[in-house]
Amino acid sequence: MNNSTRKIIIAIDGFSSCGKSTMAKDLARAIGYIYIDSGAMYRAVTLYCIKNGLFTNGEINIPELELRIKDIHISFKLDEKTNLPQTYLNGENVEEEIRTMEVSSKVSRVSAIDFVREALVNQQQEMGKEKGIVMDGRDIGTTVFPESELKIFVTASPEIRALRRYDEMVAKGMEVKFEEILKNVKDRDYQDQNREVSPLKRAADAILLDNSLLTVDEQKDWLLQQFEKATQTSN
Known part of the structure; x- marks a missing residue:
């Protein structure tokens, strides 16, 4: 997939339960990155x-x-x-x-x-x-790789993220309450954004991805488009 002669660093940051790790792994596999x-x-x-x-x-x-x-x-x-x-x-x-x-x-x-x-x-x-690497977390684009050529900041509404986590846990046979998960998501957001060391924040040059209403395929296509743009401008 990656025809670029020059490899780049891709930093994916964002809120919890946005599916950052899954999208980062899928993107890396699609473009032959680590x-x-x-x-x-x-x-x-x-x-x-x-x-x-x-x-x-x-x-x-x-x-x-x-x-x-x-x-x-x-x-x-x-x-x-x-x-x-x-x-x-x-x-x-x-x-x-x-x-x-x-x-x-x-x-x-x-x-x-x-x-x-x-x-x-x-x-x-x-x-x-x-x-030639993809990495996700809370502070990759701001602290770990501030010089990365492609920065994505992922978000979705707390309700959507809580529902995703709820569905995931129910599928595993766990007894959970949606309201408790929603509170946990909101609490985690506050903690991530207000912690002393490397708080969660969008880098000034990060591209915002709100995946609240995106399908997995739509998200993958969008990420590949951003990768193509970034590698074209990096050469």
């Missing part, structure tokens, strides 16, 4: 902590992790069969291991550590030097 899964990076650090005995009774040995963080290297490679990105921790494919419940139950504690975040942002920026 999708950087920031969540997987924090999971990989968590797996490292588990494997190296840095958890004791659920608590992290923070001083020891700070000493070791420089030795934790995460990378992504495309699986030749599936064309999906695989997560590597110090050269070892850990894509399946980082998705376990043990990692899931501990990752939030690891991702809250400031020096871990700083180290991973540095690694993400290093990956960006080769271009």
Whole structure:
């Protein structure tokens, strides 16, 4: 799909439950780029902590992790069969291991550590030097890759996003109340926009995508159009 001789960085930011990760993965696959899964990076650090005995009774040995963080290297490679990105921790494919419940139950504690975040942002920026990447999050276009050639800021009404999450959870057999999910979405929006470190905000040069009423195919076509425009102007 990508006929451009010069690869670019694509930063996709936006509110929770807008489907950013899905659209970022789909776009990367369509254009032959690497999708950087920031969540997987924090999971990989968590797996490292588990494997190296840095958890004791659920608590992290923070001083020891700070000493070791420089030795934790995460990378992504495309699986030749599936064309999906695989997560590597110090050269070892850990894509399946980082998705376990043990990692899931501990990752939030690891991702809250400031020096871990700083180290991973540095690694993400290093990956960006080769271009040809798509990354989604809350502050990719403002903090991680402010120089990215294509920035998308995704939004949708809180009601639409809550309904999507509600439908998803009901489909998994979970008993949930729409009103509670809607409150959670609105609370999350407030927290994301008002947090001290890298608050969620639209970069001045980011293109707004309100996907409240878009189908998946319409959204994909729109993203590909933006990519074509960006690569044409980047050459």
